[in-house]
Amino acid sequence: MSDTPKPEEILSRSHTPPKTGWMDTPINIRPGMYCYASNPKSVDYVGLPYPRQWNPMEDDWNLPENWKEIIFEGMRDRLDRFRSFKVFMDICVRCGACADKCHFFIGTGDPKNMPVLRAELIRSVYRNDFTRFGKIFGKMAGARPMTLDVLKEWWYYLFQCTECRRCSVFCPYGIDTAEITIIGRELLNLLGLNIDWIATPVANCYRTGNHLGIQPHAYKDMIDFFCEDIEEITGVLPKPSLNRKGAEILFITPSGDVFADPGTYTAMGYLILFDFLEKKYGLDITWSTYASEGGNFGFFTSHETMKRLNAKMYAEAKRLGVKWILGGECGHMWRVINQYMDTMNGPADHLEVPVSPITGTRFENAASTRMVHITEFLSDLIYHDKLDLDPSRNDHLKVTFHDSCNPARGMGLLDEPRYVIQSVCKNFYEMPSNTIREQTFCCGSGAGLNAGEDMELRLSGGLPRANAVRHVHEKHGVNMLACICAIDRAVLPPLMEYWVPEVDVTGICEMVGNALNLPGQKKRTTDLRSEDLPGMEEEEDADE
Amino acid sequence: MNRHYMFSLIAVLLLFLIAYVGVAAVGLEVLFGIIIPYAAIVVFTVGFIYRIVGWARSPVPFRIPTTCGQQKSLPIFKQAKIDNPSTKGNVVIRMILEIVLFRSLFRNTKVKVKEGGKLFYGYELWLWLFALAFHYAFATVLVRHLRFFTEPVPQWLQLLENVDSFMQIGLPGVFLSGVVLLAAVTLLFLRRVLLPQIRYISLANDYFPLVLIFGIAFTGILMRYFIKVDVVGAKELAYGLVSFHPTIPEGIGAVFYVHVFFVSVLLAYFPFSKLMHLGGIFMSPTRNLPTNTREVRHVNPWSYPVKVHTYEEYEDEFREKMVEAELPVDKELPPEPEEPEADETSEEKE
Ligand code: HEM
Ligand code: SF4
Ligand code: SF4
Numbered sequence: 001m002s003d004t005p006k007p008e009e010i011l012s013r014s015h016t017p018p019k020t021g022w023m024d025t026p027i028n029i030r031p032g033m034y035c036y037a038s039n040p041k042s043v044d045y046v047g048l049p050y051p052r053q054w055n056p057m058e059d060d061w062n063l064p065e066n067w068k069e070i071i072f073e074g075m076r077d078r079l080d081r082f083r084s085f086k087v088f089m090d091i092c093v094r095c096g097a098c099a100d101k102c103h104f105f106i107g108t109g110d111p112k113n114m115p116v117l118r119a120e121l122i123r124s125v126y127r128n129d130f131t132r133f134g135k136i137f138g139k140m141a142g143a144r145p146m147t148l149d150v151l152k153e154w155w156y157y158l159f160q161c162t163e164c165r166r167c168s169v170f171c172p173y174g175i176d177t178a179e180i181t182i183i184g185r186e187l188l189n190l191l192g193l194n195i196d197w198i199a200t201p202v203a204n205c206y207r208t209g210n211h212l213g214i215q216p217h218a219y220k221d222m223i224d225f226f227c228e229d230i231e232e233i234t235g236v237l238p239k240p241s242l243n244r245k246g247a248e249i250l251f252i253t254p255s256g257d258v259f260a261d262p263g264t265y266t267a268m269g270y271l272i273l274f275d276f277l278e279k280k281y282g283l284d285i286t287w288s289t290y291a292s293e294g295g296n297f298g299f300f301t302s303h304e305t306m307k308r309l310n311a312k313m314y315a316e317a318k319r320l321g322v323k324w325i326l327g328g329e330c331g332h333m334w335r336v337i338n339q340y341m342d343t344m345n346g347p348a349d350h351l352e353v354p355v356s357p358i359t360g361t362r363f364e365n366a367a368s369t370r371m372v373h374i375t376e377f378l379s380d381l382i383y384h385d386k387l388d389l390d391p392s393r394n395d396h397l398k399v400t401f402h403d404s405c406n407p408a409r410g411m412g413l414l415d416e417p418r419y420v421i422q423s424v425c426k427n428f429y430e431m432p433s434n435t436i437r438e439q440t441f442c443c444g445s446g447a448g449l450n451a452g453e454d455m456e457l458r459l460s461g462g463l464p465r466a467n468a469v470r471h472v473h474e475k476h477g478v479n480m481l482a483c484i485c486a487i488d489r490a491v492l493p494p495l496m497e498y499w500v501p502e503v504d505v506t507g508i509c510e511m512v513g514n515a516l517n518l519p520g521q522k523k524r525t526t527d528l529r530s531e532d533l534p535g536m537e538e539e540e541d542a543d544e
Numbered sequence: 545m546n547r548h549y550m551f552s553l554i555a556v557l558l559l560f561l562i563a564y565v566g567v568a569a570v571g572l573e574v575l576f577g578i579i580i581p582y583a584a585i586v587v588f589t590v591g592f593i594y595r596i597v598g599w600a601r602s603p604v605p606f607r608i609p610t611t612c613g614q615q616k617s618l619p620i621f622k623q624a625k626i627d628n629p630s631t632k633g634n635v636v637i638r639m640i641l642e643i644v645l646f647r648s649l650f651r652n653t654k655v656k657v658k659e660g661g662k663l664f665y666g667y668e669l670w671l672w673l674f675a676l677a678f679h680y681a682f683a684t685v686l687v688r689h690l691r692f693f694t695e696p697v698p699q700w701l702q703l704l705e706n707v708d709s710f711m712q713i714g715l716p717g718v719f720l721s722g723v724v725l726l727a728a729v730t731l732l733f734l735r736r737v738l739l740p741q742i743r744y745i746s747l748a749n750d751y752f753p754l755v756l757i758f759g760i761a762f763t764g765i766l767m768r769y770f771i772k773v774d775v776v777g778a779k780e781l782a783y784g785l786v787s788f789h790p791t792i793p794e795g796i797g798a799v800f801y802v803h804v805f806f807v808s809v810l811l812a813y814f815p816f817s818k819l820m821h822l823g824g825i826f827m828s829p830t831r832n833l834p835t836n837t838r839e840v841r842h843v844n845p846w847s848y849p850v851k852v853h854t855y856e857e858y859e860d861e862f863r864e865k866m867v868e869a870e871l872p873v874d875k876e877l878p879p880e881p882e883e884p885e886a887d888e889t890s891e892e893k894e
Contacts, residue, residue, distance in 0.1 A: 011661040017744035047851070081846055084829045090595070091824030094750050096742040097648075097671060100655045107665070116745050133749075133816045140551060141746035168610045172642070172649040172675075173821055174830035176610060207861070216862050217869035243872050252609030289871060290855050303605075304850055311852040319855055320873075339608050343842045364629075365617050369838035376617050383620050410608070412628040412835065419621070434653055434665035438612040438627070464655075467549045467663045529636040 003032055003456070007499060010460050013109035015100065019269075020125050022117055023124070023144055027153045029056050031358055032456030033108075035159060035449060038199030039105055040417050042191055045203040046305065051190030054157070060530045068146050068190050072129055074187045076285040079130065085183050086493070088175045089126045091509075092116060098167035100179065103442050107460030112157050115167035115177035147294065155193050160457060162446035163332075164405035169438055181447075186302040198448035201297040202380045205309050210255035210293035210339035216243075220291045222258045222408050226268045227450060230275075233530065235522030238275035240287060243320070248315050253374075254295040255327025256486035257507070264527045266329060266507030270374070272516055272528075274511060280384070281358045285326065289317035294333035295486060296322060299340075300448040307344040313371075314345050315542035327369040329507050331404035331485030332446065334373060336410040342369040359384040375416040375484065375508060388517040393524060394425035394535045397480040397511070400472045401430070402492070403440035404485035414438070417484050420508055424515035429476040435468040443483075445491035458491065459498050466499030473500050481505050549737060552751035553768075556759050556806075568798040568818060576801040578790040583810035591815025596823050607842040612832040614647075626696035630836040634842055640834055646672055646679075674735065678728035682757070684708060684721035685764075722768070726761040729754055749817055763816035765805040772798040788831055 016024060034056055043051035045392040054062045064070065096117055100106060104113040111117055120142065127134030127143035134143030144150065166477035168176035188194065195204045208215055214222070221244055231237040241247065253270065277283035291312045298305035317325050324415040327337060342348065351370040354363040361380045363372050381387050401421055407413040414437050422428050435441050444461030472478040481492055481503050490503040514527050525536045564570040629635045635654020641647040688705060691697045709717030720750040733754045736746045767773045777793035778800055814820070826832065834840075859866065859873055866873050871875035 016740045080602055083599055083604045086602045087824050089600050089829050091821040092744045093818045093821055096745055097652050099741050106655055108863055111744055140748045167614050168830055170648055170651050172646050173825045174610055174828045216871055219867040220869045220871055264769045288856050308850045308852050339837050340606055343606055343844050347841055366838045368841045380820055409610055410580055412611035412613060414614045480874040
């Protein structure tokens with residue numbers, strides 16, 4: 001991180017492209033802007049092609065002899081299987097409406113980070129290999145043959161796209177560069193060209209059920225540990241169950257929440273919520289160590305890998321005999337659940353249409369997939385006044401909300417989290433309207449780019465988001481950035497540290513956990529982070 | 545200088561010369577007035593259908609609409625029915641608004657870095673405005689041309705012409721659509737040439753249609769207001785084409801053949817180019833599908849079984865640790881006395 005540029009340097013980057021055309025500008029793979037190559041052991045573990053040692057900085061990527069043929073066949077196959085890919089290859093008019101919508105272009109100024117050019121990197125090869133016009137007119141028609149440099153360019157820039165879909169909102173034809181990136185990465189994976197921050201979580205998830213490779217006993221230990229913390233803070237010891245057959249609901253959340261701060265506080269929030277609902281209304285819910293990952297880094301590898309990792313959600317629900325699944329706070333997990341899961345691994349006939357056992361609300365919008373988002377579930381509970389909330393324990397927070405890209409643009413989960421936040425905290429401020437909801441800016445580290453070695457990329461890509469946070473921080477004194485995504489909870493703290501150090505990061509269920517009164521609790525003098533609650537600490541002193 | 549737009553300018557100039565010289569000097573009226581137009585229409589029709597069928601043959605394996613507003617969930621949240629349409633009817637409305645009003649383009653913003661390092665996203669509606677003006681003018685001009693292909697000219701067409709030329713400046717009445725088309729195409733071209741980012745992404749195939757359409761509008765306006773061509777003869781030729789009795793009336797003027805040649809080139813070029821966005825927008829899976837993916841299952845026609853790591857395999861690997869941690873297991877441990885376990889290699893990273 002020592003070479004990370006200063007904030008002023010990132011801010012003063014020019015958005016005017018260079019003189020030389022993009023096809024004539026050679027690729028320059030720069031440390032800080034890329035993630036390390038995949039570990040062959042991980043690639044091999046899940047049986048993906050060409051596991052080997054390779055290094056992006058070296059000239060020779062140890063490609064298979066016939067790599068061009070593999071890419072060509074791979075493209076042909078995908079053009080035949082995905083109308084999205086085929087149509088998006090053909091109809092872009094290069095109007096440029098998407099150009100400055102990408103946080104990576106705004107943050108890096110690199111023209112190849114304009115969504116349209118990112119797509120043109122692939123489109124140029126498509127024109128050359130699959131269209132008559134490209135074959136005849138060549139470079140004049142924007143066509144170029146596949147070469148090693150072109151392949152490297154693909155790799156470099158497809159792993160500088162967080163598949164956030166912001167560009168797609170503005171495109172007059174809905175061209176989704178994320179979709180092109182998804183398929184482009186799939187092509188790269190045919191040659192074993194993944195990044196390790198994706199490949200190793202995929203292998204871990206396949207084996208242990210979660211990205212972090214947490215084994216079942218360790219998973220249980222961590223949950224127990226949270227429960228002990230909760231007892232210390234509230235005086236009540238939750239007794240969650242794991243892998244319990246016959247429960248009514250299966251709960252699945254990203255493993256990041258049981259592993260690293262501040263996600264862990266969100267996990268504690270879930271535990272408090274479930275404990276409350278169990279004691280008060282007899283909620284019958286279980287966690288699983290086998291399906292201990294909501295996220296899906298397979299999504300960043302290939303459609304097939306996504307399906308392979310996602311399969312365990314329904315499989316576990318079936319094995320445990322639950323009626324429906326409740327999903328925790330995660331971004332891309334919800335894109336997968338909302339737009340892919342049922343198609344890939346359904347139909348989920350072994351489940352039932354989700355009905356809240358507490359309010360009786362039928363979640364018609366999840367009638368087929370049979371999985372409900374925790375903020376949908378919570379909104380319903382709060383609306384029916386089923387929670388005993390004391391928002392004053394969040395009075396010291398001035399909160400703004402970061403819409404994660406995937407729930408925003410791949411689902412439309414926008415009002416639910418806001419409703420929950422505003423029910424548990426009275427100080428809520430929106431960021432400017434062009435930076436939230438469907439126009440939200442990415443954290444800059446999604447789609448598997450949340451490694452350590454690409455910090456410059458992440459801090460650059462996170463600029464628009466951080467800038468909007470800084471705006472509400474300066475205007476309203478916002479000191480807490482709420483989000484509904486485990487990757488956000490992992491990556492926004494360093495982003496804030498860099499751009500707006502006065503602002504901290506929280507999950508929504510952490511705030512719920514703070515506000516929720518547990519039956520039989522002791523006087524709550526600290527929040528879930530064991531930090532003193534302002535206004536409560538003197539009494540604590542008095543007690544002693 | 546940029547060879548991409550120079551190429552397009554030169555190409556259109558060459559096309560002009562070919563047609564002009566071909567008719568005025570060589571006398572190839574039949575080629576430029578009958579053969580090429582017919583050929584162009586065939587290429588356009590066959591090519592267009594070929595492309596649409598080509599797209600349609602690739603299935604839509606997943607339902608991936610871009611959601612641009614609140615989803616349908618609980619009754620307490622107001623769904624954005626157009627931007628996040630969960631029914632087919634609302635998808636149709638979304639598509640109509642895209643096609644008629646360029647709704648997505650209307651969202652366009654432009655990023656600016658203000659002093660103090662503040663990013664600002666201002667609305668940027670020029671592209672939307674130019675594009676809308678261009679398309680509507682183009683459509684109007686196209687429809688107006690039906691008068692050359694119909695006999696008698698229908699009433700409604702007459703009406704359209706009256707509306708289009710309501711700003712009467714002497715005789716003949718000036719058609720607004722032609723002027724707007726010429727202006728919009730010029731502005732779109734200048735936008736490409738002058739804005740560095742747009743120039744950077746533009747290819748010859750982005751300039752070429754603009755220059756060509758400029759050429760079409762320019763020759764059209766030239767004929768109407770300046771070098772009067774024989775309109776009766778023009779109609780005779782056009783009507784001859786559609787009634788399959790092609791004729792070449794005497795003395796229409798070479799510019800007319802240039803105009804027809806430009807149009808023929810545009811038609812023939814159309815199916816091979818980005819102009820196919822006309823058909824493509826209707827087939828864009830991020831816009832033309834309902835967002836009810838969790839409510840109604842979408843079927844992937846090429847779905848195939850994949851290798852998964854089953855719970856049994858998982859439990860087999862971790863059974864002992866699970867039992868020790870008092871996690872429920874499906875198969876109990878074999879009742880043998882405990883052996884020292886060798887598999888300590890795979891601890892989770894912490
Ligand atoms: C249906 C919805 C449509 C949308 C949203 C749309 C949008 C656009 C946009 C944004 C441009 C780019 C302007 C630029 O060059 O910067 C464009 C160009 C163009 N469109 Fe459309 N268009 C549509 C339909 C059509 C139709 C029906 C035609 C029929 C001829 C057409 C013909 C053209 C032409 C000739 C150009 C200019 C060529 C160029 O800029 O390269 N479009 N369109
Ligand atoms: S907005 Fe769409 S059509 Fe315009 S350049 Fe971007 S991808 Fe192409
Ligand atoms: S999906 Fe997001 S990161 Fe990728 S090109 Fe589009 S705006 Fe940029």
